[in-house]
Amino acid sequence: xxxxxxxxxxxxxxxxxxxxxxxxxxxxxxxxxxxxxxxxxxxxxxxxxxxxxxxxxxxxxxxxxxxxxxxxxxxxxxxxxxxxxxxxxxxxxxxxxxxxxxxxxxxxxxxxxxxxxxxxxxxxx
Numbered sequence: 001x002x003x004x005x006x007x008x009x010x011x012x013x014x015x016x017x018x019x020x021x022x023x024x025x026x027x028x029x030x031x032x033x034x035x036x037x038x039x040x041x042x043x044x045x046x047x048x049x050x051x052x053x054x055x056x057x058x059x060x061x062x063x064x065x066x067x068x069x070x071x072x073x074x075x076x077x078x079x080x081x082x083x084x085x086x087x088x089x090x091x092x093x094x095x096x097x098x099x100x101x102x103x104x105x106x107x108x109x110x111x112x113x114x115x116x117x118x119x120x121x122x123x124x125x
Contacts, residue, residue, distance in 0.1 A: 003029065003120050004095050008113035012069050013123070015095065018108050023072055025056060026099040027090060030123040035061035038087045043068070043079040043101050050074060052110075056101050059090065071110040074103035 007015040013031035017024045032038065043057030050056055055067040056076065079101050083089050089098040114122070 003116050003125070005116045007095070008071075008110065008115065009119035010069065010071055010113055014068060014071070016071055016110065016113065017099075021104055021106070021108065022077070023074065023103045023105050023108065024099050025068065025070070025101050025103065026094055027059060027066075027068065028119070028123070029094050029125050031066070032091050032094045032098075033125065035059065035063055035066065035090075037062050038090045041083050041087045041090070041100070043084070044076055046076050046079060048076045050076065050103070056103075059087070068100055070103065071113055072103055072105045073107065074105035076101050077104045078102040 007017045009015050013028045015026050015028050038059055038061045040060035050070045051073050054070055056070050057068050059066050059068060080099050083098055
């Protein structure tokens with residue numbers, strides 16, 4: 001699976017797709033591969049406000065549990081219940097049906113995020 005060009009990426013392997021004041025968040029294919037079989041997903045409740053670097057929830061695999069971090073200040077407006085019901089979507093389609101949460105943000109500028117080319121050069125799949 002190729003890394004999408006319409007996203008930004010964090011060093012902790014989250015992707016962020018911005019559409020207006022809504023940012024969709026997920027984990028990268030690299031993260032999914034490193035975690036191997038993802039068995040559990042838990043996200044914070046809709047309406048929760050998060051800050052930069054704060055956890056949006058967690059993903060658990062047969063190897064470890066990892067926090068999902070926000071690169072933005074915003075309010076969780078939607079969680080992907082399909083991923084909660086079937087965590088394997090993160091392994092099979094992390095950039096599509098495997099998205100995790102949507103945030104409504106006031107400022108879409110985020111520091112320290114990479115574009116697709118930079119991310120792929122550091123973390124090839």
